[in-house]
Amino acid sequence: MRTYILTSITVFALVTLFSSCGSNDQKQAANEVAKKDEIPAYVTGLKKAVALQPDSVGLRLKYVTALDSIGQYKEALIHLDTLIRKDSLNYGLWFTRGQIEEDAKDSASAERSYINAIRIYPSPDAQLALANMYAEQKNDKALKICNRILDMGLGREYDAHCNFIAGIYHSRMKHIAEAVKLFDQCIAADFTYMPAYIEKGLVYFDNKQYDEALKVFQFASSVNNLYADAYYYIARCYEMTGKKDSAIMKYQQSLSLDKNLTEAREGLKRLGE
Template sequence: MKQFLLFGLICLAACQSTTSNDDQALQKPPYAVWTDSIRQFPTHSNYFFERGKLFSQNNDSAHAVRDLEKALSMADEADYALVLSSFWLDHGQPDSARVVLGPSLARFPYNQLLRRNLLMSFYGEGRFDEAMKINDTALRYDSASSGNWYNRAMVQDAMKDSTAALRSLETAYRLDSGNATIAYELANRYADAGNATALSLCDRIIRRESKGQPKPDPFAIKGIYYANTGHPAEAVAAFDRAIAVDYTFLDAYLEKGILLYKQHKYAEALKVFDLSTSVDNTFADGYYWTARCQQQLGQLKDARLNYERAIAFDKHFTEAREALAKLDQADRK
């Protein structure tokens, strides 16, 4: 905790050392227009705010935090507090975010976006009890907010209360059935549980999206449901449909390949995983499962190479490291 605060102080000190409008960065596009406006109207907080957002978008943290802090010090606006607290959360400094959010929520207690950032400041630290208390308050202010119920499900999941999380998601969906994020999450839950409601919900999503650009997700979710309920042919067909809608949708390749692998159809599964890594040659999961198939087919040299590729693209891929170690151990015998 102390190291977060120390970093924040160092960052702010660095920012303060470059606050002059003579700073070269401020005179260059795309910031120069805002710098000129600030020079002409130095009491207009929104000019600092807009320039700060621009710096943030371009990953210039020192200038961004300086301008965002300046804007908030000039005018206690909810939008200013929201962007600045989001900046601190994105940079792994929840304490700094809470310093911003406390006074702003006292002034804007009904602002659910500010309250969500406060919740996330605790959630990101694994302080789920405190995050839940924030959500309790949010629901007291607005129990008809689908976002509040979605956030509740997220925290309940983290607290290993999947039953309560499902109920919260169902409430969120009843309040806002048109929200794609909520609909997909709920459908996934049903599919994982083998609940046939997943199919009707996915069909509803597909009908709604048919008027625009179709997405592969509902077809893949149907595939997961079929795979979990012992209908492999229907599952493969659903995964193929997802890939046809979007050939870059890697989850569909992964789910299809794993299903074939579990059926001991290693050669067929290998073709699927080969396709996935041709679509994205940095896809660590694709290389890992390619290696699993090759190992089953006795192609141990190729399997070793693909385990190494999986690790190269995901340094924290524990399963790939363990599989490679077992291959090495077998070679030494």
């Protein structure tokens, strides 16, 4: 359960690029309805609107984002490619293509799309999206990109992103001390950078240091008491240390904050709830 990582790094760029393309509420509604093998009404509405105005770039982008939100990646890419054929030097379109391909678990294609976007306009956002993907692949190109962005002196927000991604790389490489140091640097730059707390705690958790992990997750829940992942991982620590009742309570608390947190439901099933 580490799917939040990509979101935490790349969404900040898309928010500024295509803020009108779809809200979190729409995505949540889409996810809920998609489970019933139905297409949400707002998606079918956009499909009809695109059919009536096929030359509207804004409408097609909204439709692409909606399709991505319900996991219809192939269809989303077909429509996005229609736009790219008309405007192949549009940085934002290539950047979006990379994100959809990454959502679809097509890392090779995502890498090519991010590189195309960067060639058109070497924005820090696109470079960090590529670096994040490299970090998960244990590719040290991630560190080179992060160091380059840090040298640009863009401010604390980008410093936090760079340190987080570098921390991901070292975490995946099992460089425990270096990973913890970088996550701490990320948190120092942005106290509310919640994925950094989770990843720091997971460094300890994966090393079976459950007491240390628990401290980090509990602190994360005090920083943001509405962050479902923090309670989920608190529950995981309790479960691993045999504290069944406490684990059940925290799994339930995480689900009360995010009813789509299937891992928490699975935890409750393991514990007989």
